[in-house]
Amino acid sequence: MYPSYLASLANLKESQRNILIVSRVFLPDPGGIQEYVYNRCLQDRDQVIVLSAACPESASFDQIQPFPIHRWSGGWVGHIKGVGGFLKQMLYMFWEVFWGIALFFRYRYRAIEWAHGYDFPAILVLSYLLPIRFSLYLHGDDVLCPLKNKVFAMLFEWTLRRAAAIACNSTFTCEVLKSHFRFDTPIHIIYPTVRPEKFGNAADSNRGQAFRAQVRNKFGISESSIVILSVGRLVRRKGFDRILDQMPRLLAAGIDVYYIICGTGPLESELRTQAHRLDVDARTIFAGYVPDDELACFYWACDIFALATFFEPKARSIEGFGIVYLEAGLFSKPVVASRSGGVEDAVKDAETGILVDPNATDAIFDALFQLANDPQLRHELGRNGCLHARSQPSFQVLYQNSPASFSASSHGIIGP
Numbered sequence: 001m002y003p004s005y006l007a008s009l010a011n012l013k014e015s016q017r018n019i020l021i022v023s024r025v026f027l028p029d030p031g032g033i034q035e036y037v038y039n040r041c042l043q044d045r046d047q048v049i050v051l052s053a054a055c056p057e058s059a060s061f062d063q064i065q066p067f068p069i070h071r072w073s074g075g076w077v078g079h080i081k082g083v084g085g086f087l088k089q090m091l092y093m094f095w096e097v098f099w100g101i102a103l104f105f106r107y108r109y110r111a112i113e114w115a116h117g118y119d120f121p122a123i124l125v126l127s128y129l130l131p132i133r134f135s136l137y138l139h140g141d142d143v144l145c146p147l148k149n150k151v152f153a154m155l156f157e158w159t160l161r162r163a164a165a166i167a168c169n170s171t172f173t174c175e176v177l178k179s180h181f182r183f184d185t186p187i188h189i190i191y192p193t194v195r196p197e198k199f200g201n202a203a204d205s206n207r208g209q210a211f212r213a214q215v216r217n218k219f220g221i222s223e224s225s226i227v228i229l230s231v232g233r234l235v236r237r238k239g240f241d242r243i244l245d246q247m248p249r250l251l252a253a254g255i256d257v258y259y260i261i262c263g264t265g266p267l268e269s270e271l272r273t274q275a276h277r278l279d280v281d282a283r284t285i286f287a288g289y290v291p292d293d294e295l296a297c298f299y300w301a302c303d304i305f306a307l308a309t310f311f312e313p314k315a316r317s318i319e320g321f322g323i324v325y326l327e328a329g330l331f332s333k334p335v336v337a338s339r340s341g342g343v344e345d346a347v348k349d350a351e352t353g354i355l356v357d358p359n360a361t362d363a364i365f366d367a368l369f370q371l372a373n374d375p376q377l378r379h380e381l382g383r384n385g386c387l388h389a390r391s392q393p394s395f396q397v398l399y400q401n402s403p404a405s406f407s408a409s410s411h412g413i414i415g416p
Contacts (some may be wrong), residue, residue, distance in 0.1 A: 010061060017048060017287035018048070018110045020049050020100065020112045020132075022052070022096055022100065022112060022113070022114055024053055024118055026052035029055040029056075032322070035192065036115075039193045039195055040170060044395070046066075049069075049103060049169075050068070050070050051070050051072075051103065052071055054071040089119070093119050096123075097125055100130070110133070111132055111134065113326065114135065115137050116137055116142045117143060117146070118140050118142050118146070121155060121159075122157065124162065136168065137167045139321065140169070145174050153180075156181065158184065164186050164187050169192055170188070171342070171345050172342040172343075172345065177237075185299045191393050193393065194389045199293055199296035201293075202296030202297055207299075207333075211296065212301045215298055215300070216301055226257045227259075227260060227303065228302065228306050229261075229302035229328070230261050230305070231261075232307060234264060234268045235265050238307060239308030241270075242308040242361070244271060244275060244280070244284065245361065246364055246365045247275075247284065250365070250369065251283070255369065259284065260287055262289075262295060281353065299333060300331055302328075303333070304333065304378070305333045306336040306368065307308070307322070307337055307338075310340055317340060319340060319343050320342045321345060321346050322346045323346075325343065325353070326389040330385075331386075332383055335352060340358055354367040
């Protein structure tokens with residue numbers, strides 16, 4: 001079956017699309033890596049092909065994109081108790097290799113961009129089976145994961161050495177990579193970007209005040225109140241509890257403050273209990289999952305965006321960058337964030353926000369208190385944050401100094 005299928009693909013007319021981008025997650029599935037990869041695709045929409053896993057609403061989403069998207073299914077395997085996660089990993093790698101070969105016969109692409117370090121054995125196999133070069137994107141946790149196993153660490157280092165280029169999403173990710181693995185492959189730091197179109201017409205600054213009033217009226221918050229906003233999956237390392245801990249102190253200091261949390265996750269019940277214990281449940285709003293167009297309204301509604309993320313050693317999990325900080329900047333909001341992981345690239349201390357030690361309770365309070373009492377500082381940091389969020393780094397650097405057989409000029413891998 002498979003040989004005849006591949007042969008039929010080979011008979012199709014060759015395409016001018018030269019780059020296969022493989023990502024186990026992709027829009028419309030929400031997330032920072034998903035946005036990172038999608039924004040990359042838009043830079044060379046006439047030359048890329050995307051391969052990813054299917055997700056809810058992906059069929060209708062794929063139909064309106066300016067580039068072809070191919071999906072594999074099988075996410076249901078992850079729900080099998082006991083070995084579901086392992087089987088899902090194996091199935092994903094199988095489909096990545098199979099479709100990588102099948103799509104090569106169809107498009108004759110020249111390069112693969114592997115969108116994260118996960119499933120890296122698949123790209124290692126493809127690099128030996130196909131006459132292609134490949135680049136690898138790394139985001140933080142995908143660098144830490146191979147360190148859990150010596151064999152995986154060895155294979156990962158082997159993969160790094162065979163890559164033509166590596167893209168790290170932050171200086172932190174780059175430094176962690178270099179400190180744990182030995183290789184000569186060129187590394188480029190390519191920051192995530194924010195796509196205003198993601199938020200629809202709610203990103204229109206001319207309507208920002210109306211959207212701000214809409215959210216505040218919904219929750220009974222006056223215009224004079226200070227609203228702190230956090231956005232993300234409700235997991236421990238995001239540090240929602242550390243912001244919540246400051247609410248009683250801010251109220252005692254005379255700040256008329258509310259805290260809005262957008263997101264869902266396993267920590268929600270614990271956070272609700274914490275708000276009740278601190279007697280701030282009336283001023284803490286759990287908005288749950290908020291779609292992008294509505295999320296923009298919450299950004300407009302807040303005065304300060306805050307998220308005290310930290311490194312969680314047991315889970316080997318850390319914030320590799322933090323796209324939500326840029327999103328807050330897009331809406332000209334000042335940020336209070338942790339001096340941790342790649343956040344220092346996402347937030348410029350004293351320029352777009354205030355960086356603090358996530359374990360220093362007083363430092364978090366001081367930053368929130370300062371911004372709550374200084375509207376001019378909020379305005380200046382927010383204005384700078386907007387400029388920072390709108391910068392657009394290019395992925396063309398991945399093809400600089402390429403071998404002649406894969407040069408942009410000879411094969412059109414990257415357009416002018």
